[in-house]
Amino acid sequence: MSEIYNGIPADRLEGVVWRKSSHSNPSGNCVEVARLADGGFAVRNSRHPNGPALIFTAAEVAAFVAGAKDGEFDDLTR
Incomplete structure (x- = not known):
């Protein structure tokens, strides 16, 4: 696989398993x-x-997850 970078077309990320929240x-x-082979993560728009x-x-x-659990982003949904 070629270099992974921000904005890479999601379909070029080989072997990843995409998942979405039950919410x-x-x-x-x-x-x-999706978790990447190097331990990082990729995020894409499901549509x-x-x-x-x-x-x-x-x-x-x-x-980010720690901040979300602590409520640091709750104002974004109001």
Whole structure:
């Protein structure tokens, strides 16, 4: 596989398993995540599975998840 970078077409990420939250709505308005071989993560729009993927390190995802669990982003849904 070629170099993985932010904005890589999601269909070029070979061997990844995409998954989405059980909180996603039936209209397909959700994001999907996949673990990468290097321990990082890719995120894509489920309505555009071949569109660009955002790439994050494991530390970046851990910081975001910790913040979400602590309620640091609750104001975004109000």
